[in-house]
Every structure is written in C-alpha cells, then in structure tokens.
Amino acid sequence: MQDLNIAASTSSPSIQTDWSAGMVRLGGDSYPENAFELFRPLLDWVGAYLGSDHGPLQLELRLLYLNTSSIRIMMDVLDQLEAAHGQGRAVSLRWFYDSRNARVADLAEEFREDCSFPFEIVAE
Amino acid sequence: MSTQPDSREGLERDVEAALADPATSAPVLQALLGGLYDGYRERGAMMARLMRIADQYQLAERERGQTFAQRYERQLRQLEKIVRISDQYQHMLRELNNELQRTASHDLLTGLYNRRYLFDRLTAEQAKAARGQDSFAVAMADIDFFKQINDRFGHDVGDAALCHVASVMAGPLREYDLCGRWGGEEFLLLFPGGDMAAAERAIVRIREQLRAEPFVHDGESCTLTLSFGCTAYREGETITETLKRVDEALYRAKSTGRDRLERV
Numbered sequence: 001m002q003d004l005n006i007a008a009s010t011s012s013p014s015i016q017t018d019w020s021a022g023m024v025r026l027g028g029d030s031y032p033e034n035a036f037e038l039f040r041p042l043l044d045w046v047g048a049y050l051g052s053d054h055g056p057l058q059l060e061l062r063l064l065y066l067n068t069s070s071i072r073i074m075m076d077v078l079d080q081l082e083a084a085h086g087q088g089r090a091v092s093l094r095w096f097y098d099s100r101n102a103r104v105a106d107l108a109e110e111f112r113e114d115c116s117f118p119f120e121i122v123a124e
Numbered sequence: 125m126s127t128q129p130d131s132r133e134g135l136e137r138d139v140e141a142a143l144a145d146p147a148t149s150a151p152v153l154q155a156l157l158g159g160l161y162d163g164y165r166e167r168g169a170m171m172a173r174l175m176r177i178a179d180q181y182q183l184a185e186r187e188r189g190q191t192f193a194q195r196y197e198r199q200l201r202q203l204e205k206i207v208r209i210s211d212q213y214q215h216m217l218r219e220l221n222n223e224l225q226r227t228a229s230h231d232l233l234t235g236l237y238n239r240r241y242l243f244d245r246l247t248a249e250q251a252k253a254a255r256g257q258d259s260f261a262v263a264m265a266d267i268d269f270f271k272q273i274n275d276r277f278g279h280d281v282g283d284a285a286l287c288h289v290a291s292v293m294a295g296p297l298r299e300y301d302l303c304g305r306w307g308g309e310e311f312l313l314l315f316p317g318g319d320m321a322a323a324e325r326a327i328v329r330i331r332e333q334l335r336a337e338p339f340v341h342d343g344e345s346c347t348l349t350l351s352f353g354c355t356a357y358r359e360g361e362t363i364t365e366t367l368k369r370v371d372e373a374l375y376r377a378k379s380t381g382r383d384r385l386e387r388v
Contacts, residue, residue, distance in 0.1 A: 065217065068210040075202060103216045110209050 001048045004041055012038055013063060017045050022055050027062035035069035043073070046080050056090035057081070063095075064104060078115055085117035092118040099123040135159050233283055234290035237304030242312050245302060246363045249316050253357050258317035262366055263327060263354040264374045265293070268382040270309040273346075281341050288339045289348055296329035311350075320356045320387060327352050327385055349383035 001019055008014035013028035024046065032038045049057055059081070066074065081091045095111070097104035108121045139156050142148040229241035237245075249260045267289055274282035286309060293311060294303050306312040315323045331350065338345040353373030357366055369388050377386040 065213055066209075067213075068206060071206050071209050071213075075206065101216075103212070103219070107209060107212055107216070110205070110212065113205075 001045060001052075004045055006041075015039075015042055017042070017049075019049065019054070022049070022057045023060065024057070025060045025062075029065045030063060030070040031065060031067035032070070035067065035073055039070075039073045043076060043080070046077060050080060050084040050089060050091075056092070057084070058091075059093040061093065061095045061108075062097075064101075066107075074111060078111060081117055082115055092120075094120045094122055096122050096124050132163060135163070231305040234287050234305050236290050236294065236311070237302060239304065239306050239312075242302065242304040242306065242314065243363075245314060245316075246366075249314065250357065250363050250366070252316075253359070259319070259357050259359075261315040261318045261320055261323040261354065261356045262370050263313040263315075263323050263352050264306065264367075264370045265311045265313065265327075265330075265350045265352050266374055266378065267309040268349045268351055268378075277341060284341065285339050285348060288337075289334070289350070292333050292337055293330050296333055297326055301326060320354060323354050323356075324385065324387070327354065331383075331385075351377040351382045352385040353377055353388065354385060355388045 003019055004015050004017045006012075006015040008028040011029065012032045013026050013030045016025040017023070024042070026042075046057070059077075063074075078093075081093065085091050093115075095105075095108040097108065105121050105123070112119045112121065135156070139160065142152055142156055229237060231238045246262070249258075253259045267285070270282065270285070273285050286305075289309075290303075290305065290311070293313075297303055297313070298315075300316055301318070302314040302316070304312050304314075313323065313326065315326065334348060334350065338347040340346070351374060353370045353376070355366065355370045355373060373386040373388040376388075377384050380386075
C-alpha cells in the first residue's frame with residue numbers, strides 16, 4: 001500500500017502515513033468541502049493496514065477544528081481501530097493539544113468515550 | 125400408499141360404499157381403515173413440517189427486525205454524538221471569535237480600547253458630524269514624567285502605572301464617552317455629541333480622581349499626573365486635522381509645566 005503524504009491547506013489537515021512504522025499523523029484544521037473525498041484514501045489505508053498482519057498501528061492527531069463531516073469520518077476511523085482492537089490487534093491513539101486551548105482536550109474526550117483501546121490526550 | 129389425489133378420492137368412494145352396505149365384512153373395513161389411517165399420518169407429518177418452516181421464517185424475520193432496530197439505535201447514537209461534538213466545535217469557534225474581536229479592538233495591557241478602534245470611532249463620528257448630526261470633542265492625555273518611572277523602576281512598574289491610570293481614567297466618563305490607549309503613555313478621549321465644556325468637565329473629574337488615588341508601588345505611594353490637550357471638532361475638517369490640533373495642544377500643556385489642560 002502506498003503511503004500518504006498530503007500537505008495541509010487552509011481548510012484541510014495534513015495527512016501522513018508510514019506503513020513500515022505503523023503510524024498515521026493528522027494535523028491542522030479540517031473543514032473541507034468534501035470530507036469523504038479527502039479522507040477516502042486515509043480510510044482505505046487504515047483498512048488495508050489493519051487487514052494486513054503488519055503489526056501495531058499508532059495514530060498521532062494534532063487536530064484543531066473539525067467540521068461535521070470530518071467528525072463523522074474521525075468516528076469511522078475510531079470504529080475501525082476499535083474493531084481491530086476487539087480482534088486483539090495492538091492499536092493506540094494520542095491526541096495532542098495546545099495547553100492554551102483546553103477545549104480541544106474536552107473534544108478529544110468526547111471522541112474517546114466509546115473507545116476501549118489506548119487513547120491518550122496529551123497537552124503540548 | 126394413497127398419496128395421489130385420485131387414489132385418495134378412490135379410497136373415499138370405497139369407504140362411502142362400504143359404509144352404505146350393511147353386509148360389508150370386517151376385513152374389508154379393516155383394509156379401508158388402514159388406508160385412512162396412513163393418509164391421516166401423512167397429512168399430520170406434512171402439517172408439522174409446514175409449521176416448522178413457518179416458525180423458522182417467523183424467527184428469521186424477528187431477528188432481522190431486531191438487527192435493524194439495533195443498527196438504527198447505533199446509528200442514532202452515532203448521529204447524536206456527531207451533533208454534540210459539532211456543537212462543541214461551534215461553541216469553541218464562537219469563543220475564539222469573541223476573543224479575536226476583543227483583541228482587535230482592545231489594548232492588551234490596559235484593557236482600554238486600542239488605537240485602531242478609536243480611529244474607527246473617530247472616523248464614524250466625523251462622518252456623522254459631516255452629515256450635520258452631533259459634533260464631538262476629543263482630548264489627548266499623556267502621563268507626566270512616565271519615562272522616569274520606567275527608567276527608575278523598570279518596565280513592569282511602568283506597565284502597572286499605565287494600568288493604574290487607565291482604570292482611573294475610565295471611571296469618571298459618561299457611558300457613551302470613550303477612552304483608549306493611543307500608544308505608549310498616551311490616551312485618547314472621545315466625547316460623542318459633546319462639546320469642549322463636556323470634555324473639560326470629564327477631564328477635571330479625571331484629574332481629581334488621579335490625585336485621590338495615587339499609584340502605589342512597593343508600599344510607596346506616588347501621585348501621577350496627566351497633561352491634556354483638548355479640542356472640539358470643526359466643521360469640514362478631516363480627522364487628521366482634528367488630531368493634529370489636539371496633539372499640538374497637548375504639546376503646549378507639556379511644555380508649559382505639565383499637569384494641566386490646554387484647549388484649542
């Protein structure tokens with residue numbers, strides 16, 4: 001599977017994947033016009049990675065603002081992780097936030113609610 | 125076995141004939157009864173099989189219905205969560221927006237209006253006056269010997285002195301008068317709908333208040349004073365011209381002894 005290296009724009013986050021390290025990094029604001037189009041490669045990548053027997057998967061998020069459809073996609077990604085975790089796969093997520101904007105931590109907390117895999121919220 | 129409809133009908137006819145004839149012998153009746161019993165068993169077995177199949181269909185439908193209900197419940201929960209998170213993001217943006225608006229119009233140190241906001245308001249007042257509506261007065265104030273405070277005690281104390289003066293200045297103003305930090309230790313007062321006399325009354329109150337509330341640093345109290353220049357808007361002039369005049373008045377107040385008001 002080819003890795004993704006999509007640069008951030010004013011309305012979309014940066015998306016980076018590293019198959020050999022089992023790492024996905026997202027950062028920035030996300031209010032694209034078509035979130036499904038933007039994130040489709042990511043959902044496919046995560047699906048393919050979790051479908052392989054490659055090893056643990058780690059997500060590092062530095063997301064600030066998400067519009068409604070981006071929230072929906074994030075929840076789909078978390079569902080993918082949760083399902084993999086349920087099958088004994090090692091998955092983890094770290095959500096980094098600027099300590100001056102504690103609201104982002106509250107939001108990450110909301111996302112974490114239904115997740116039973118390791119999900120850390122880290123101030124920077 | 126009498127499974128075919130025509131043979132079943134044949135059996136029924138034979139039974140009817142045997143029953144109608146009082147001379148029918150027992151072995152004939154026995155054979156007929158045997159045939160009837162086989163048919164009865166067969167139909168019972170078929171009925172039981174039909175019921176089993178019907179029950180299985182019913183069960184499958186029920187399970188399908190439950191799966192739908194569960195899936196619906198799950199999607200509803202997910203949707204509610206998306207809405208909740210989305211609302212929170214909107215709330216966050218609104219707060220950020222308010223904060224941005226505040227920083228765009230207010231001075232970070234003193235909390236007074238900043239130069240940009242004051243300039244917008246001056247322009248608006250000038251436009252109103254040009255339309256023949258209310259005129260306005262402007263005053264410029266400068267803290268006397270501020271440089272000495274900064275040099276002697278450092279910028280932290282200088283900043284505290286600025287905040288002290290700012291809080292005292294805003295107090296005696298009417299609610300529609302504006303006070304802002306023009307830059308450095310300079311403040312601008314705008315009196316919408318006011319004339320020179322209204323400005324002077326406010327300035328007198330500010331000077332009294334400053335004397336009544338000295339600046340205290342390290343247990344030591346120090347009375348701060350202000351020099352003022354003050355003017356009323358003159359019909360037809362630009363804001364730059366008004367500001368230039370008030371600036372010159374302030375300069376005169378400074379050069380002729382400080383702690384005083386110069387009108388022009």
